[in-house]
Amino acid sequence: MNSLGIRLAWRFRQGKGQNGFASFISASSTVGIALGCFVMILLLSVMNGFEKELKDRFLAVIPHGELIAVSPGGMQNWQHHITRFEQDQRITYLAPVTKMMAMVQTGAKMKAVEVTGIQTNSMRQSRIREMTELAQWQQFSATSNAILLGQGVLKKLDVKIGQKIQLLMPQQSMEQGFRPPKSIWFEVAGVLKIGGELDNHLAMVHLDKASEILGIQSGAQGLEFGFEDPFAAPALMRELGFAFDQHVYISDWTRTHGHLYQDIQLVRTVVYLALTLLIAVACFNIVSTLVMAVNDKRREIAMLKTLGARDSLIIQSFMLQGIFNGLIGTLVGILSGVVISVYLSELALWLEKLIGIQLLSGDIYFIDFLPSQVNPAEVIITALIALSLSVLATLYPAIKAARIEPAKVLNH
Known part of the structure; x- marks a missing residue:
């Protein structure tokens, strides 16, 4: 030019x-x-x-992947598996978990929630603590029958901190006929402020309490994982799940929240x-x-x-x-x-x-x-x-x- x-x-x-x-x-x-x-x-x-x-x-709060035991007795020897998986440099955190679907009832109001049993001293809980106030988290950690509810659940039910709520769990039966749901009372210790849809159906209780309700003898239903690269979770979860020595359901965040x-x-x-x-x-x-x-x-x-x-x-x-x-x-x-x-x-x-x-x-x-x-x-x-x-x-x-x-x- x-x-x-x-x-x-x-x-x-x-x-x-x-x-x-x-x-x-x-x-x-x-x-x-x-x-x-x-x-x-x-x-x-x-x-x-x-x-x-x-x-x-979002991905700092929800688990990147999960291995849930097929057996109704829970995941056997999960403490050993945590020790083994901690050697993998790709995994940033591990935590035992027990999950269940339930209805929260207070008065005439009811709301379906996904209840997650967690350990208050596990690596993942440092992230969850950021979503609630320190005093509320301390109250939750100190009370065995305490529950954390999502902000949307509290608004829907018009529940206050310290109020008693009733958790209704369906009971499975091999016999024909209707069995009334199992009823457990919890004290609302705090509110989870995560954002989006999670606030409308999320609840957390202590791991041993959730396992006791479901009758899980091993103490945990499965393990949840966090990875350095969350977008590699689908491939990594399949690799870990296929090599696992028990029958487990393999899931990752792209299946539940990938939309x-x-x-x-x-x-x-x-x-x-x-x-x-x-x-x-x-x-x-x-x-x-x-x-x-x-x-x-x-x-x-x-x-x-x-x-x-x-x-x-x-x-x-x-x-x-x-x-x-x-x-x-x-x-x-x-x-x-x-x-x-x-x-x-x-x-x-x-x-x-x-x-x-x-x-x-x-x-x-x-x-x-x-x-x-x-x-x-x-x-x-x-x-x-x-x-x-x-x-x-x-x-x-x-x-x-x-x-x-x-x-x-x-x-x-």
């Missing part, structure tokens, strides 16, 4: 006799590219923010496709602009070719004219997208205060704010996509300009 080609492209772009409609189309192509880059960077940053919060908040991650990936794919098409449509305006520019500059092109200008110089001039539009639009879109994405959480909070409406509800989503995280690799990919489409859009008009025959044009 020699300096003469750049000067000609700039002169053609700034020509005083340029068609007004062509100027409008040229400006719209630049704005369209900028808008496409801006929205793509913004939405991808939001998707990255949701994925980061999913990993740091959150899958939704994020689906939206990310849709954003890439939709906004790439938006940028492509904006680049089609570059084609229209350059085609009209070629028609307006036919005499100038003929004179240049008569003076000895090569076809390569003409092609360079018109390609650069279109690339200017793409480059300006890309730079404006990328810079504005990055700046807004960095301060998106603060802007969303300011908007919520201004209009008095919460954009994300903690009762539905696992967070109550709009997250954002800029990924430099995605910024570079977005810029390359926009610039590549801009270059491709200039090829046809530039080649058309180079094929102009000076004799035919000058005769007219």
Whole structure:
């Protein structure tokens, strides 16, 4: 690209006799590219923010994987298995667990919950302690018949801390007929504030209490795992489960809560496709602009070719004219997208205060704010996509300009 080609492209772009409609189309192509880059960077940053919060908040509380004994007597010799699994560097925490479905009743109100029996001194409980107040956790640890309820459960039942609630457990029977549910009284020691759907159906009691209710002789129904990389949980759980010396059910977080991650990936794919098409449509305006520019500059092109200008110089001039539009639009879109994405959480909070409406509800989503995280690799990919489409859009008009025959044009 020699300096003469750049000067000609700039002169053609700034020509005083340029068609007004062509100027409008040229400006719209630049704005369209900028808008496409801006929205793509913004939405991808939001998707990255949701994925980061999913990993740091949601997956820090729920187990990444579980091995649950098939036998109704529970997992045999689970203490030995914990000692053995602790040697695996991929595992960040291990804890025995007993789970059951039950109904919480207080007065005439009832709510279905998933009750998890936990050890208060296990590695995982350091994460759960962050979801409740210290005094409430100490009260839970000191009381054998204490229970922690999710925030949504407390609101649904209108229960207060320290109040007695009744836990109803269905009883299995091999005989025909109805057996009344087993009733156990617990004292509400605290509230779990995890966020999202978990708050609406989560309850925790002591491990030995849960095992006693279910009649598990070994003391634990199974083991729950945490991994350094939560997204490797499906493969790791199958590896550990297939090598286990007892019959167990293998589960991981992608089977129970994987829809959150899958939704994020689906939206990310849709954003890439939709906004790439938006940028492509904006680049089609570059084609229209350059085609009209070629028609307006036919005499100038003929004179240049008569003076000895090569076809390569003409092609360079018109390609650069279109690339200017793409480059300006890309730079404006990328810079504005990055700046807004960095301060998106603060802007969303300011908007919520201004209009008095919460954009994300903690009762539905696992967070109550709009997250954002800029990924430099995605910024570079977005810029390359926009610039590549801009270059491709200039090829046809530039080649058309180079094929102009000076004799035919000058005769007219």
